[in-house]
Amino acid sequence: MPTLIRWVDGRAALAEDAFTAVADETGIPRGDVIVSLARFQQEGERLLGEGRSVGVRIEANEAVEDLAYDLPRIAVVALVFPKYRQGQAYSSAALLRERYGYRGELRAVGEVLREQARFMVRCGFDAFEPADGSTPEQCHAHPLEIIRAAVETYGDELALVSSFGAESAVLLHLASRVKPDIPVLFLDTGMLFGQTLDYRQQLAAKLGLTDVRDLRPRFEDLAVGDPNADLWKTDTDACCHIRKVIPLDAALGGFAGWLTGRKRFHGGDRMRLPVVEEAGGKLKFNPLANWSKTDLDAYAAEHDLPDHPLVAFGYPSIGCWPCTSPVEEGGDVRSGRWAGSQKTECGIHTARAPGAAPNVGGDI
Numbered sequence: 001m002p003t004l005i006r007w008v009d010g011r012a013a014l015a016e017d018a019f020t021a022v023a024d025e026t027g028i029p030r031g032d033v034i035v036s037l038a039r040f041q042q043e044g045e046r047l048l049g050e051g052r053s054v055g056v057r058i059e060a061n062e063a064v065e066d067l068a069y070d071l072p073r074i075a076v077v078a079l080v081f082p083k084y085r086q087g088q089a090y091s092s093a094a095l096l097r098e099r100y101g102y103r104g105e106l107r108a109v110g111e112v113l114r115e116q117a118r119f120m121v122r123c124g125f126d127a128f129e130p131a132d133g134s135t136p137e138q139c140h141a142h143p144l145e146i147i148r149a150a151v152e153t154y155g156d157e158l159a160l161v162s163s164f165g166a167e168s169a170v171l172l173h174l175a176s177r178v179k180p181d182i183p184v185l186f187l188d189t190g191m192l193f194g195q196t197l198d199y200r201q202q203l204a205a206k207l208g209l210t211d212v213r214d215l216r217p218r219f220e221d222l223a224v225g226d227p228n229a230d231l232w233k234t235d236t237d238a239c240c241h242i243r244k245v246i247p248l249d250a251a252l253g254g255f256a257g258w259l260t261g262r263k264r265f266h267g268g269d270r271m272r273l274p275v276v277e278e279a280g281g282k283l284k285f286n287p288l289a290n291w292s293k294t295d296l297d298a299y300a301a302e303h304d305l306p307d308h309p310l311v312a313f314g315y316p317s318i319g320c321w322p323c324t325s326p327v328e329e330g331g332d333v334r335s336g337r338w339a340g341s342q343k344t345e346c347g348i349h350t351a352r353a354p355g356a357a358p359n360v361g362g363d364i
C-alpha cells in the first residue's frame with residue numbers, strides 16, 4: 001500500500017488509505033476503489049450502485065470538466081502529477097474547489113515530492129502519495145533538504161536569486177553546501193549601495209560560490225526610459241521594471257526553477273508564502289519560508305557568516321540606495337523599503353501573463 005499523507009490541522013500525518021487504486025486492465029476488487037476517468041464513465045453507475053465509495057483518477061491530459069456532473073457522488077478525486085514540474089494538477093485542483101465547489105477528498109498522486117506539500121494544500125489538496133516515500137516529518141523539511149531536493153530535481157536548470165542584502169548570507173551559505181557552482185543571479189541595478197557591491201564580492205569568495213552572475217539593465221532600456229538615472233523620483237514601478245524585472249526575466253529564461261530567500265516572518269503578503277510555488281511555468285522554492293528571525297540569526301552565528309555592513313547602521317532590509325532607509329529598532333523589517341509610498345513590491349514576483357495569479361511578496 002503506498003504511503004498516504006493527509007494534512008490535519010496544518011500538520012502532515014500518515015493516514016490509512018481505505019481505497020484501492022485499480023488499473024484499467026484489472027478486475028474490480030471489493031471495497032472502496034479509485035478508477036480511471038474512462039472506467040468511471042463506463043462502470044461508474046454500477047460501482048456506485050453497489051454501495052461502495054468511488055474515487056476517480058484524472059490524468060494531466062484529461063479535463064476535470066468531464067467529471068463535473070458526477071462530482072457530488074465521488075468520494076475522492078486523484079489528480080495525477082506526471083512530472084514534478086508539471087503544473088496542470090494544481091490548476092485542476094483549484095478549478096474543482098473554486099468553480100465546482102467539490103467537497104470530497106482531493107488527492108495528489110504520481111510524481112509528487114514532499115516539497116510540493118504546502119503548495120498543494122493552498123490549491124485545495126487534502127492528501128498526497130509522495131513518489132519518494134516521504135514521511136510526514138519530512139514535509140516540515142529543513143531548508144537544506146529543500147535545496148537538496150530542488151538541486152536533485154533540476155540540476156543545472158536551477159538558479160538562486162539573491163540581492164546580497166541583509167539576510168542573504170544564510171541562503172547563500174546553505175546553497176553553497178549543496179552546490180557551490182549553482183548559478184547565483186545578482187541584480188546589479190546600477191543603484192545599489194557601494195557596500196552591497198563589496199559584500200557581494202567578499203561573501204561569494206568566502207562561501208566558494210563560483211558562478212555569481214551580475215545582471216545589469218540593458219543599455220537601450222536605460223537610454224530610452226531612464227536617461228538621467230532619476231526615474232525612481234517619478235515612477236518607481238517603471239524604474240524597477242527596467243532595472244530588475246527585465247534583466248531577471250531574461251536571465252531566468254534558461255532555467256526551469258529558482259530559489260528565493262523570502263520568509264513568512266517579513267509579514268504582509270509573505271505571511272502566506274508557500275515553500276514551493278509555481279509561476280510562469282517555473283517552480284520557485286522558498287527554503288527559508290518557515291524560518292524565523294531567531295532561526296536565521298542562530299544559523300548565521302553558528303557558521304560565522306558576516307553581516308552586510310549596513311546592518312550595523314539600522315538597515316534590516318537593503319535594496320537600491322534611493323529607495324532604502326534605516327528602520328528604528330523594533331520596526332517592521334521591510335518598512336524601510338520605498339518608505340513613505342504605497343509600493344511594497346519591485347515586481348519580480350508579479351504575474352507577467354494576463355490573468356495569472358502573482359506570487360506573494362514583492363522582492364528577493
Ligand code: SF4
Binds near residue numbers: 189232236240319
Ligand atoms: S528599488 Fe528604486 S532605484 Fe531600485 S530599481 Fe526600484 S525604483 Fe529604481
